[in-house]
Amino acid sequence: MSVALITSLMIGSFALSPNEILEILFHPDKNPVAWSIVVNYRVPRMLLASITGFVLGVSGGVIQTLTRNPLADPYITGMSSGAALGAAVAFVIPFLPIYAIPFFAFMGGVSTLLLCMLLAKKANAGPIGFILAGIAVGTFSSALLMIILALVSEKAHGILNWIYGSFSTSTWTEIKVALPVVVPATLYLLAKARDLNLLLLGEEHASQLGVRAKTLWRLTLVASSLAVATCVSFSGIIGFIGLMAPHMVRLLVSSDNRFVLPLAGLTGALLMLLSDDLVRSPMNPIAEIPVGAVTSMMGVPFFVFLLLRRGSRFGM
């Protein structure tokens, strides 16, 4: 983890050695340009990537528990498509400032989530109903998104760039906006890890054992979705971390949420940093590959590996 953090400071359009970084950090007056690059761009980028990875990992574990579906991740709630749709709308509306995009994405993500919860409640089919509603709403907003892309083809590049996800525009402002939402939400989820274990048994057994199952279900869903929506609205859509990280911990350590949630957070942060480092590596001279593409590249083989192993040990 710390290696990835340091690497993240070193890599960029001009490379720095660890010693140079230390020198830059502690003697800002010697090389003000380098200091400014490291402090104003690389440090916030590193922090935002770690925070996003952590949030995606924790939320993935939580949502897999809530839906009792080992293949669920923050995106099965339809949130990614909703957020992408929101971002696309922001691109299309003329004269909107650029920082309206995260806000629209956030609104899009949260409103698809609320719609899913409403539909699932009407359907009264429990966790399965929630997944089905998520798929339905997600597919519908993807369709809308494609129509928008087709209609405004000249702006499609900007929209797609956001959808694929990137930390290239990270600054301290985004971190300041994200932390007040993300920190309390994540702490709440971590604190509820033991009760979430009981929720894994389903509402009936969980209430029987003394957990306010319905309330806990709703609050943890809202907390994880808020955190994810906030991060995703800055970084764009980043796939598979939420699915991968919790399963790595389950396969390697335990499926007790008290291990899964914090460790999945750390794993997610690490994966995200590595992906982001890879994206910025010198092998990639012209433009940055979208980080979402890299996480998916790493995620798909793992996903297949999980599917193949499902028969034996795979599960919650």
Add this chain to the structure above:
Amino acid sequence: MVCSIVVSGVTVRFESSVVLDGVIFSVNRGEVLGVLGPNGSGKTTLLRSIARAINPTSGEILVFGRPAWDYTEEEYSKVVSAMLPNWPGGFSMKTYEIVLMGCRNRSRNFWWEEEEELEVAKEALQLLGALDLFERDFDKLSSGEQRKVLIAKSLAQRTNIILLDEPVAYLDIKHKLEVMNVLRTLAELGKTVVVSLHELELASGYCDKLLVLNRGKIVAAGEPRSVISEDLLREVYGVEAEVKWDGDHNYPLIIPKTKKIPKEEIVCLR
């Protein structure tokens, strides 16, 4: 004296079918009540209603004089524990993790289990002769072993009322007796036990009172000797059998009259 459980006129309807129909009974402190009845007679639904897994369509359930649904989840989990069917599988957990889940209701620590809780879990497994399963993967146990672990989980809740749905299913005779002996002693310690059973002899030998359900209605209730009869077997279970009571224990001897199926009836399965 306030009864532990009073069930008054409880009816449960699933869409158009009536699963429980105006069931009325009460259980006192320190009693073991056996709920009997053929498959689909409503035994499980009755236990699930008392455990609040189902909200009855009409009627009321009082637990220590207070309507069951007036308790919060936290309060209820300290009063009533239940071993209900449909325990979800599919996640890898150790046996002790399952039993420790029962301790959540009294736990002061929201994150880790306390030393005392581990002691509770160990004692519960020990009582049921399952301490050797402590570190095993729950999913890899046999059905009988899983049964014992789930009973231990209910006992670990340390409640005054214990509801068990077919606790001795899948168990061999030694473990069947072991489970019933534990329940008997817990009742002597002042707990109230409601247990659904298919084993008539065992129910008769270990329960203070029996309650027989058929198609959602109570068809017989009372002391074992007055309940288990040749008429009951015929009318409720559709079985012709001779019932003998021998000595001063409560174990009936049930000798079924064998009904031979003529070979001609088997046509396609040959």
